[in-house]
Amino acid sequence: MRCRQAQRLMTPTVDNELEPRQQHALDQHLTACAACRQELAATRTLLEVVARLPAEMSLPPRLEEVTLHRMRDAARAERSERRPAPWWRSLSLPALTVAAVAVLALAVGLRQFDVVSTRSVDIPGRLAAKSGHQAASQHQVASEAARTRVARQEPRRASEPPKYPPAELASAPDLFMDLPILRHMEKLEHFDAIRTTTVDEAPDPSAGQQERSSG
């Protein structure tokens, strides 16, 4: 869970409205995130203060009438000042759909062409241009997705562990500590049996594929 998601759950959790699963996820996040703990404490205090306010107050009839009148005036003024609808709103839904499909097809086609050309001609400059193009486009997607994609494309650099790790890491750090064991788990489970196996013929190539697919 990320801080943004946690913050959305803060009011419901103060009101005891979360499902157990959500509550648990939030609790896990809070154990690892001091900022969200502070935020939750502030939310709790605020809601308590609000709850102590009187539920109803008697207002002078004149005040209600004036307030409603002003709200109507404000809404009217906003409607008159609103900008004209953008040009694409005038297009029909089928036209928009066709345009979207065309753009998607073009994007897929370009990507295929890019992949094929990169594979067929292994020029470092081309690869550099490709990664540069991808890096530029990554600025347009959500920060998490961009971070993941960058991590997949750039060579891994040694970096300091963050003070506030990503939710996946914070929720199960031992998974990542034991990652090498998990990657080789089948080998390790049958370690002794494998070591005593005799190899007297060339290995079956299909077995190699299985090994690659299962780790």
Add this chain to the structure above:
Amino acid sequence: MRELVAVVLLLVPLLASPVGAQGWRGWDQLSPEEQRRAWDNYQRYQQLPQQRQRMIERRYQQFQTMPPQEQQRLRQNYETYRGLDPGARHEFTEKYRRWKSDRH
């Protein structure tokens, strides 16, 4: 949403296992060295294809349900595997392929 499901999937076996009930440690409770190792491996994990990530999550769940002595056995085997020189590791890999093809 997918991340939320993944986190919940990771948490379920954690809480169901004896490790989850007693020995689970949060990020802040890890030593700096452990944090560094977990962070490095997390970055490697992020580079894996999603299918492989799901497979590791399944194995993690399986690992969590193993008795502590079985977990310890796997850790020892890993240390042995890690200590193999390149020739011995190649031989082990050949044996693994043979063992696997015999098995299926």
